[in-house]
Amino acid sequence: MTTWYELRQRMNSFQTIDKTTQRLIEQERDHWKGVLKRIIAIVKFLAKHNLAFCGSVEKLDEDNNGNFLGLIDMLNEFDPCVQEHVRRITDDNLQDKYLGPKIQNELILLLASRIKNQIIEKIKQAKYFSVILDFTPDISHQEQMSLIIRYVNVSSNFVSIEESFLGFLNVNDTTEQGLFDVLQDELKNLDLDILDVQGQGYDNGSNMKGKHQGVQKRFLDINPRAFYNPCSCHSLNLTLCDMANSCGKAKDFFGVVQRIYTIFANSTKRWKILKDNLKGLTPKSLSSTRWESHIESVKAIRAAMSDFIEALLEVLEKDLDPKIRSEAKSLATHELGDFEFIVSIIIWFDILSAINLVSKLLTVR
Structure with a gap:
């Protein structure tokens, strides 16, 4: 020795x-x-x-x-x-x-695992937490579910409410039971007790919020204290969609707004004509999922309607496609010059400005 x-x-x-x-x-x-x-x-x-x-x-x-x-x-x-x-x-x-890329990826995974473990330790110290889920397809069109945990961080000198992203989960079965099984399995893998969940936050999809068979109902069957709270922004969007779809005048108005964007966006030559005539804002395509963003589409036309008319008349003069010429003439001489459209764009701009403000406040909170 x-x-x-x-x-x-x-x-x-x-x-x-x-x-x-x-x-x-x-x-x-x-x-x-x-x-x-x-x-x-x-x-x-x-x-x-x-x-x-x-x-x-x-x-x-x-x-x-x-x-x-x-x-x-x-x-x-x-x-x-x-x-x-x-x-x-x-x-x-x-x-x-x-x-090389191999060592880079290995180190990224090791660091990610270390960070994830630290987050899980914070969640366990807090004991109780809420789950927030969202869905989006990746570039290969594989449906993914993002998992976010909301908890009270008591590990530092200052107590704070935090939301931590814990990863994307591949989803092959988008039924209520399939989604719930993916969530339940992931909580087990993270060593988090499903009985410690105090809240659920999803969008308003029927497979998520359904009170008889939805994910939130299946969660409540196991843990009655996991109260469901729908996404406020998504609820606002659904309200706006139903409101606009119930009004024929609103559908006609936004149809014209989308037509104006489409006629220029479908051709680089026509887009250049628009840019040459337009100083400042450019038109935006309408989004079917984010209604508050419609203000960007309306704002550009409201601020420079005469410039849009000039651009459409130039398209009418220079474009050789009969369909495009007809569309440009219709928009320039009828829709944009119509008194009802002018009144609508002023009213909708005021409405969407208020809605956009509320949506941003809901997102921050």
Whole structure:
């Protein structure tokens, strides 16, 4: 036992026969620790600021090589550790360079797991929490459910209400039971007790809010204290949709607004004509899901109606397509010059301004 202890002491003080080899091993270990610390720092910086990692080129000291390699190039100008690492790469003495997408993704996942665990610890300290769900398809049209947990943060000196995003959940079954099963399984994976849920927040879709078979009802069957609170902004949008659809004049008005946007947006040449005549605001397409955003569509026409008429008349004069010419003439001489349309755009602008203000307040709260 004494012999092993003495050997360790001699190795630490480099007094063994192979002291040179031991010193080189220590230096190499310190070098790689330094390299990894710098790479992790870069990954944390880019992730924190929501910046892309890769560029169109994956080589050091090249244009358009992305933010990650760009920061490596910057550190290479003055940091000895990075300079040595880049020298080895340049001399082709390394098999593992630790600068590619694979190590980047691995570090991102490790950091994400660490952050997620810290958030879960905060939630457990608070004990009670609410779940907020939203749905959106990804680029491959796979339906995804975003999970947000709302809780009281008691881990710091100041108690505060926080909402933490915990990830996207792939959804293959969009029925009430399928969605509830995905949520229930994820809470189990996160080691969060479903009986500690004190609130539910979803949109107003029938599969979510249904009082007989919806997700909120299935949740209440297990935990009667998990009260359901519908999304205020979505409720406002549904109210506006029903209101507008019940009024023929409103449907006609917004139909004209969309036609004005479409005739210019469907052609780069016609859009240039509009830009040449219009100074300032440009028209926006109407959104069927965010009714408060209609104000952006109405505002542009209200502020520069005469410029829109001039642009439509120029399209009528220069465009060779008979259908486009007919549409431009109809909009310029009938719809935009109609007294009822002028009154409608003034009234709707005032209404939508108030609605937009309320919607933003609901979003903040």
